Amino acid sequence: MVQGFGDDFKELVRSSTNLVDLVSETVSLKPIHGGRDFVGLCPFHDDKNPSFHVYPDRQTYRCWVCDQGGDCFRWVMEMEKVPFPEAMESLARRARLEIPKHKRDDATSENGHRKTDSLAVVEWAVNLMHQALRAGPKADNARQYVKTRKLSEDTVRNFRLGYHPEDWNWFLEQARGRFTPAQLVAAGLIQERNNGPGYFDNLVGRLVFPIIDERGRPVAFGGRVLPGGNIESDAKYWNSLESAIFHKRRTLYAFDRARET
Numbered sequence: 001m002v003q004g005f006g007d008d009f010k011e012l013v014r015s016s017t018n019l020v021d022l023v024s025e026t027v028s029l030k031p032i033h034g035g036r037d038f039v040g041l042c043p044f045h046d047d048k049n050p051s052f053h054v055y056p057d058r059q060t061y062r063c064w065v066c067d068q069g070g071d072c073f074r075w076v077m078e079m080e081k082v083p084f085p086e087a088m089e090s091l092a093r094r095a096r097l098e099i100p101k102h103k104r105d106d107a108t109s110e111n112g113h114r115k116t117d118s119l120a121v122v123e124w125a126v127n128l129m130h131q132a133l134r135a136g137p138k139a140d141n142a143r144q145y146v147k148t149r150k151l152s153e154d155t156v157r158n159f160r161l162g163y164h165p166e167d168w169n170w171f172l173e174q175a176r177g178r179f180t181p182a183q184l185v186a187a188g189l190i191q192e193r194n195n196g197p198g199y200f201d202n203l204v205g206r207l208v209f210p211i212i213d214e215r216g217r218p219v220a221f222g223g224r225v226l227p228g229g230n231i232e233s234d235a236k237y238w239n240s241l242e243s244a245i246f247h248k249r250r251t252l253y254a255f256d257r258a259r260e261t
């Protein structure tokens with residue numbers, strides 16, 4: 001097994017793969033009438049009505065019944081029951097790309113892949129919450145709080161402050177077809193429910209401060225409960241738990257500066 005693919009090679013493989021063609025090798029897909037997307041019978045559950053969708057624009061797939069979803073790598077991992085490096089190799093061969101020789105970097109190990117995934121998930125969440133604060137429909141009390149605390153436009157932009165709307169499944173909904181619940185858990189965005197199946201979001205109803213690492217990458221979050229919101233919490237501030245990418249001792253709390261403003 002060849003290991004040590006970098007992110008660049010991963011993206012090269014992704015962009016050299018047409019997900020519709022790939023999925024069509026297993027599932028008979030039809031274009032959805034009047035749209036660009038494709039639909040077929042889901043290979044992951046006993047499907048009678050086509051509920052399995054492939055989105056060429058995003059190069060992702062998702063079943064709206066059993067909730068399986070992901071990109072080309074996830075597809076091969078699920079269909080061939082192989083770990084990520086083998087899925088990558090398989091797709092690289094399929095795209096006739098030369099597979100890089102052994103190269104040791106921090107994406108070599110299983111842990112490395114988790115790290116790479118979590119960084120991408122956190123980056124995605126930072127943007128999502130930043131947009132929600134700046135222009136989201138249900139963020140008036142968050143914007144009001146920002147004004148009251150005299151946090152400037154520049155501060156909001158530079159620290160990429162964000163807001164999580166009062167919706168306990170917002171991350172999960174927004175991530176569909178892009179990240180799996182397991183990836184969201186690993187990145188500290190959601191948690192499994194204690195009393196029953198399913199998940200709930202962290203940071204609900206909070207003003208969110210990204211926590212960045214020594215290389216300037218967001219790796220975790222701090223969130224503050226807002227006055228005037230509907231979320232009851234004993235903890236005025238909430239910080240992400242430690243994860244593959246977030247080590248409290250080694251991480252800068254850039255948002256402390258914003259908080260003191």
Ligand SMILES: [Zn+2]
Nearest residue numbers: 042045063066
């Ligand atoms: Zn399904």
